[in-house]
Amino acid sequence: MDLNDSAEAAEFRAEVRDFLAEVLPAGWQGVGALGETERAEWLPTWRSALLDRGLLVPSWPKEYGGSGRGLVEESILAEELARVGAPRFPLPTDPSGFVLIGPTILHWGTPEQKDFFLRRTVSGEIRWAQGYSEPEAGSDLFNVRTRAVLDGDEFVVNGQKIWQTAGIHANWIFAIVRTGTREERAKGLSFLLVDIDQPGVEVRGIRSMADDTELSEVYFTDARTPATNVVGEVGKGAMVALTLLGYERGAxxxxxxxxxxxxxxxxxxxxxxxxxxxxxxxxxxxxxxxxxxxxxxxxxxxxxxxxxxxxxxxxxxxxxxxxxxxxxxxxxxxxxxxxxxxxxxxxxxxxxxxxxxxxxxxxxxxxxxxxxxxxxxxxxxxxxxxxxxxxxxxxxxxxxxxxxxxxxxxxx
Incomplete structure (x- = not known):
């Protein structure tokens, strides 16, 4: 590919640089130069500035809170933010929302799922954690045991997920759950969206050797979520999950x-x-x-x-x-x-x-x-x-x- 910006891309890059010159504080050296308290106070203001300019998720459609730009423009934005040391994702849960589940819902979701979840993810009302790994199913994604059983028009979820990045800050989780038998392996999995703030869901922070609580574990005990919160089809969760991993590694x-x-x-x-x-x-x-x-x-x-x-x-x-x-x-x-x-x-x-x-x-x-x-x-x-x-x-x-x-x- 031509490594030089096209005329349209160059115009967008100049627009981003003008925006940064306008909104970043005088004497800005990068977010890494801020103390922990100062950084925590500044990040919400920074997120609002990105949101107001349509730069929080520029490649998403306008009807879902984006600005309808292409992936090239989104890459340019991320590059320019890295250049000046301004975070691309101000909230701890933003990477899960904007890089992982957002594009996955855009690809696989129903119109109703897109309308409900995407705008709320952009506003920060919904904050996501990723529910893939389990104590006995890490890289072996198809060995998950967390089970979801259909009860009327809801799924009842029981099991445990672990290693949720920013899980203590999340209020929703996208999870791979077993809706079929273990013998079915990948064919028995579904991709389910579950509200964390409900009875039957417990989140526990995990203190790491780096002395932070970046990760958590989530326990489900008869937690419920509407059957309409299955992304893709029941039993097709493995395909949806692998698509999401591709977005994680490519964005x-x-x-x-x-x-x-x-x-x-x-x-x-x-x-x-x-x-x-x-x-x-x-x-x-x-x-x-x-x-x-x-x-x-x-x-x-x-x-x-x-x-x-x-x-x-x-x-x-x-x-x-x-x-x-x-x-x-x-x-x-x-x-x-x-x-x-x-x-x-x-x-x-x-x-x-x-x-x-x-x-x-x-x-x-x-x-x-x-x-x-x-x-x-x-x-x-x-x-x-x-x-x-x-x-x-x-x-x-x-x-x-x-x-x-x-x-x-x-x-x-």
């Missing part, structure tokens, strides 16, 4: 590559401050990271080209997930080697982001920030589909290699 890739590059620039500044920029081994590792970041940008542009052509995400999204997850481990390990002994006596501001690089404005000399990044990167090769699962998907569905033998363990 905002160009901006993510830019954020990774900005992180490397901070890492270089850290290496200079510690004197390790002259270490030949450190220099080689930094160069290898630069190469990977460039590859991530190329993958993102390819994904953007596919999406802009109107094609849905496919198994190739596993390549981006695998490369990014493994890269996050590698670059944060390098960062701690550059930090050195200071990692044992934490100083500076803690990390402001938990699912990726710190935004512009983060202190490159903060050992607390780099240690937080290191800890947050550890589970990245597990959540959203483990690296092992991604390699299987790439081998079997992209490269068309023979399927890995499936081993069935007989019950004792």
């Amino acid at each position: 905002g890739g160009v901006a993510a590559a830019l954020e990774a590059r900005l992180e490397l620039e901070r890492l270089v500044e850290l290496a200079r401050s510690t004197g390790k920029h002259t270490d030949s081994a450190i220099r080689r590792r930094i160069a290898a990271c630069w190469s990977t970041v460039h590859a991530l940008r190329c993958l993102a542009l390819r994904t953007l080209t596919t999406g802009a052509a109107g094609d849905p995400p496919g198994p190739e999204s596993s390549i981006t997930k695998l490369v990014m997850s493994e890269y996050r481990k590698r670059v944060t390990e390098l960062a701690l080697d550059v930090v050195g002994g200071a990692a044992l006596t934490l100083t500076g501001a803690p990390s402001a982001a938990s699912l990726g690089p710190q935004p512009r404005g983060a202190d490159p000399l903060s050992s607390a920030g780099w240690v937080g990044d290191f800890l947050h990167a550890r589970p990245g090769t597990v959540y959203g589909g483990s690296s092992e699962i991604q390699r299987n998907t790439i081998g079997e569905q992209v490269l068309r290699l023979p399927r890995e033998p499936r081993v069935t363990i007989a019950p004792a």
